[in-house]
Amino acid sequence: MMDSTPPPETQLECFLASCTPVMNGMSSRDKGMARLLSRPSRSSRFDKVIERVNPNASTILDLGCGVGALTIKLAEKFPSSSIVGVDKSKYLLRKLQKKGVASTILADIPNLPVKEDVFDVAVAIQVLHEIVSMKDANALIHTLKQVCNSLRSGGELILFDHVSPGDAPILIRFSNDRLAKLKEFQTKFKHRKVTFQDRGDRLIRISMRDFYDFFTKIWALNTGLEEEEMHETHTPFTRQELRECLLKAGFKVKQALVYNTTPVRPRKGMAVQSKVRLPDRQVILVAGK
Ligand SMILES: C[S@@+](CC[C@H](N)C(=O)[O-])C[C@H]1O[C@@H](n2cnc3c(N)ncnc32)[C@H](O)[C@@H]1O
Incomplete structure (x- = not known):
């Protein structure tokens, strides 16, 4: 664990490989999304994810962080960790930047511009289904490989997402x-x-x-x-398909939990x-x- 943490934006060069910013101006979509992602009712899912974060993690990547509702909680819980939020929306990222608790990267997650072997933990909350919604399993595997490469040996990815119930x-x-x-x-x-x-x-x-x-x-x-x-x-994927894609990307599934215990x-x-x-x-x- 690091003893003293430099300001978030000066830490960023430790993580960035290259960056091709995604051009994304503010739209009514962004405003609506910012409101949705700031709802207090989303908080309990973040607590469930945070419970699973290794307390010794010194570097944490929040994939598709949006306005940073989880990122901010992670920064509070792990004050000496370096936290990086990635999102494709400049407008949403700006909300997180204003808090000054995490570094931010404006990027497309399937082309993750971060170095290899730098993060102890990556979290992806309700973002993978968006990334692969219009694509196929190969796109999901490709994205997961990028994430896997960014993790240090022993690193973990914590995923929270919708899964398809199948066609019955x-x-x-x-x-x-x-x-x-x-x-x-x-x-x-x-x-x-x-x-x-x-x-x-x-x-x-x-x-x-x-x-x-x-x-x-x-x-x-x-x-x-x-x-x-x-x-x-x-x-876009069933629970089993998600597991298979994780395996193909080089991960081992260690834990699988249902967030909503009721159907x-x-x-x-x-x-x-x-x-x-x-x-x-x-x-x-x-x-x-
Ligand atoms: C449903 S929101 C979840 C946000 C956040 N994880 C949370 O739970 O509060 C999905 C987020 O992923 C971002 N996103 C979707 N596709 C992306 C991509 N290809 N690259 C980067 N960010 C993406 C969206 O802009 C949005 O902020």
């Missing part, structure tokens, strides 16, 4: 209002074609995957984040009629190099 069908009885929302989602979701069957009396047969994306994206309909959310999926609990207006177990919402995987 499920029967759900919707209220009129929720069914109207599902139809709105069906017309707006651009990532893939969402299909469902109306069996009468608002009883809908839909794949778990389509239901999961609907259920976890209702909030975005008719907001400033609708455009972005309708183009990406929360389900997706349909809100008012959606009652599950199938016997199948609804999917776990989000998982935490700890992977070692």
